[in-house]
Structures are given as C-alpha cells and as structure tokens.
Amino acid sequence: MKFAYEDMSDDQFEKLIVFLCQHLLGISVQGFAKGPDGGRDAKFVGTSELHPSKAAPWVGTTIVQAKHTNGYNRNFSEPDFFSTNAANTVLAKEIPRIKKLREAKQLDHYMLFANRRLAGNAESEIRAYIAAQCGIPDSSIYLCGLEQLEVLLKTFPDVAGKADLDPVDSPLIVSPDDLAEVVQALARQKDSISALLDDPPTERVTYEQKNLLNNMSAEYAKAQRKKYLKETAQIRAFLAAPENLELLRMYESVVDEFQLKIIAKRKDYQTFDDVMEYLVDLLFNRDPVLRQHAHKRLTRAVLFYMYWNCDIGEVSDAAAD
Template identity: 35%
Template sequence: MLRFPLHDLSDSEFEKLVGLICHKLLGPGVTTFARGKDRGKDAKFIGTAQVFPSPTNPAAGKFVIQAKHRASPVGTCSDYEFETKTLNEELPKIRRMFDDGELTHYILFTNRRKTGGAEDRIAKRVLDETGVKDFWLRGFEDIESELLLHPDIVRAVGLDKLRSPIMFTPNDLRDVIMALYEHRQNLPDSFDSEHDFRDYPGIEVKNSVNGLSAVYFDYIRENSMMHFVAIEDFLKNARNRTIKEQYHAVADELKGQLIVHRERFSAFDDALEHLHHLIPERSPGIAVASHRPLLKIVIHYMYVNCDIGRKAPLS
C-alpha cells in the first residue's frame, strides 16, 4: 500500500494540495486559500459540486474549505489538540460566516488519521454549534485515496519527490512486531557470546557486497544480535506459523524493493536506517517508543539472516 508523507509538506503546500483535490471534487470555481476577515485561511466554492460527496448526489450551496496541517506522521482526529482546541478556535468563526450568509457547507481537511468515534463527535458538534447544512471531515485516508486517483496532484505539490519509493505491506510487519513485543520477556537483555552471529558464514562478504560499513555492523552486533536467537526461536515455533508467514512475506517484499532502489542509498547503513524511519510512517501502530527499538532489531535480524540484502556478488 502506498503512503504519502503529508507531514513533510509545508502548511502552504498542504493548502495547495487540498485546493487541487477540491478542484477535482467540487469544480474549477474553487478559490485559493486566502485570509478572511477573522484572519483565518479558507478556500471557497459556490455552486453544485461535480462529484462530491458522490457523482449521483452532488451537494449544492456555498462551501467553505479549511486545511489543518500537522508536521508529524503521528496524530489522530481524536487528539485533544484537534478535537477540542482546533474546534474551539474555528467553530465560532464558522458560525459567524453562517450567520452572515457566507456558507451552507463546511469541509475540514487534515492530514491526521480519522477515528470512528471522533469523526461522529466532531460532525455532531459542528452541526449543532454552527447551523451549517452539511459538514465533512476529510482525514489522511481520504486524502490518500484522492492522491492515488490523481497522480497529477502528487506531482504538482512535489510529493513524488518526498515519498519513498519502497513499497511493502505495512500491516504484516506491524503484526510481527506486535507479536514479538508480547513475547519480549523472552528476549535477553545482555549479550550472549554463545550466540554470536559474527562468525555467520559469509557475513564479511555480505557486508562488502551490500556496502554495509564495519562501524554499522558493530552497532548491529552490540545492540541487536543478542536478541536474534529469541526471534529465530519465536518464528520457528509452530504456534506462530501465521506470524512467520507474514514475516517472510514482508521480508521478501523489502528485499526486492531494496534491490530495485539500491542506488538511492550511498551505503546499506542508510538503507537500513531508512527502513526504520519509513516503516512507522506506513504503520503508525508501531510508531510508539516502546515498539521502535524492537523494529530496528527485526530489521537487523532480516539483514544478518539474509532475508534482505544480497548474499554474494553479482556473477
């Protein structure tokens, strides 16, 4: 599944993106974001929408569109900062605009992820407190769907340059990390020389072929290698067959993607670190501090176990 780093856009770039999406949904009459009398930045549209909320039942009236950007990949619409603070600031303005006859429909875009409960609560509050006829909350998932339909918008705002080309199934890796996290009491907290992978047959050749530095491999050995046997035992356990299948499926996806996009990284150190930052963006469920160290250990295990990276020079 593709993901777009909307958090890496500036506020003005996000507003441009929202404006372009609204051109597709509502029509070419959408105005650009501009400051209103209350100093808030809104885009507007008056008329009948082309395909929103659906092609068969388009809404008609006076639309006000707002864009709320967060410079972080982590965040939901149920966060206090958004559900309470942002609405407290914006709803009185929307009410004044409604009373002045400036809008009948309100659309709020955000790069936060929607949660079912928050979406319902926010919609009820907006409708109750502003008097608008209709309200729509468009979150990260909605924006992503539009970007997948309209790659021209992706290029127009430069997301094609920001988005990592590496593709994989994030939910599989999320399940692996969460299962291992539940199993964490069996992971050793100190190095056991009996399980030193330094003598893994061909590891020096593998490091050389892939361009992994000696310094980074020492980092793997000192910080991750002590956990490899426990991970290996966990994956070999017949009770964990589904997790094992998910592990090998996503490892195979990553292996192929790293081969295809190897030229983007000056060293394989960079490729492994890129995965560690990319994966939580694609799967926020493992972006929490308690899961990220385990994610890095699993990435290192994939490399040393030859699940990712080339084993030998090209013939």
C-alpha cells in the same frame, strides 16, 4: 502509493487540498487566503461536480479548511485537535469562525481536511459537534483524514504531480551543500556554540533494545527506520570528512543541546515518539530554513541519525551491537 504528509509545508498541503477540491467541487475553487481574523480558507461557489455525489451535489457556498501537522501518526481524536470540553484545541479555535460565516450566510457547506487518521466513530462525533455548534446540517459537513486522502489521490492521480508530491520511498538525494545548510541551521538553535574538540563515541546498542529503553513505539520506530536508515551512511561520511571538522563540532554542540532538552522534557511525554516530534516542531518553528519543503525531510533524517547513532536518547552501558 503513500506520501509523507508530515514532511510537507503547510502551504504545500493546502495546495494539495485545492487541487483535490477542484476535482470534487469545480475548477473555480479559490485557493487558501488569510481572512481578516487570521484564518485561512478556500472557497467554492456554485454547484459541485462530484461531491457528495453527481446525483445530489452540494449547491451554494462551500468553505474548505486544511489543517496540517508535522507530527507522524496523529489522529482527529487527540486532545490537541478535538475535545468537547477544551477551548484551546485546533477545532475549538475554528468553531467561532465557522459559526460567524454561517450566521453571515457566507457558508452553506463545510469541508475539513487534515493529515490525521480519522476513525468512523470520531468522524460521526466531530461532524455532529460542528453541526450543533455552528448550525450547519450534518449532511453539509465533510471531514477527510489520511485514509480518505489516499483514496482520493488514487482516484485523481494527476493531483500528486500538480502538488509536486514525492512518495515516501523515493530516494533522498543529499548533496554536501544541502547537508551543510541543515547542520548549520541546527547549530543556530543554540544561543552559543561551544567548540567540542572530542566527543567520545557511544557504544552502539541494537535498535530494538534502544527503542525499548526509550519507550519508542514499534510502529514509529519501523517508520523512522524505513524512511531514513539509508541516509545515515551519507550523513556519517559527510561529518567524518576532514574538511567538515567545523561542521562536526557544530553537530556535536547541537547533540549536547538536544540531549539536555530531552532530559528536561522527557517527563512530559509518554513515548519517545512524542519527544522526536517535539524536537521536529521546535526546529521547524524556530528556523525558517528548516521549514522549507526542500529541507524538512533532510532535517528529520538528521534527527533520526542522532537517535540511530546513540547521540540522543538513553543507551545501555552493558549491551552493545
């Protein structure tokens, strides 16, 4: 069973990691709390129960960090997360904090969890880098990516329930009130809302052709379609209802705004996968309603609807579905 980690809030991902660490280390794992330097760590002091093994457990103070991203199909090796010659990466910003804790004898072991894929060569490289930078033995560093997270959740199946996780394939129950709240929140991204009385429909090209036109990767397109296609009919019916005319106008206004942003930002990204994730991050960073766990998946569903309905992205003038 797989989970949509990218749809979790930062707090929910941290909650998941705490429950996992209570199994691996011990029930006295202290949850994530913001330190004086702004970082968020969890901590365990004592002899671990299972990690790295019952025969040779870690002893002392273990610091745990959780790094969550809204992005889909991300990995540890991407330049925003780790680079040996960049100072603005996620890991580079944490190195001084880890080093400071180590020098103050407040850290014996270090664990880093992220909802990113972790290849074996990247794991070795990053672990060696942290060890060299912070003076921590290589054997006292543990990195956990998506693959290992799935293994741990199968090993400790009760954790998912404790963290209130929902499987990717679980049905999305959309009520008019929920959808109205999301559409209104999307509309609030604009400085002003223009009353668009009539947006002519765009000819519907095939999904495969549109993906080629926009350079959306096959893997990303397949995942988007699998997760959100079943929601498009509900969204279309809701926006088409006569009583929701004002919400439809808001939606059309948002679409126009997003299409302009896509045109302006498209050259900065190699694939449309990146464009979609840029929009997701823009929404979640600018609107607290959309950041709520209950609305994150619905927000992504509305964005997929925009793309599926040919409201955003490039379309062919010739071939229609």
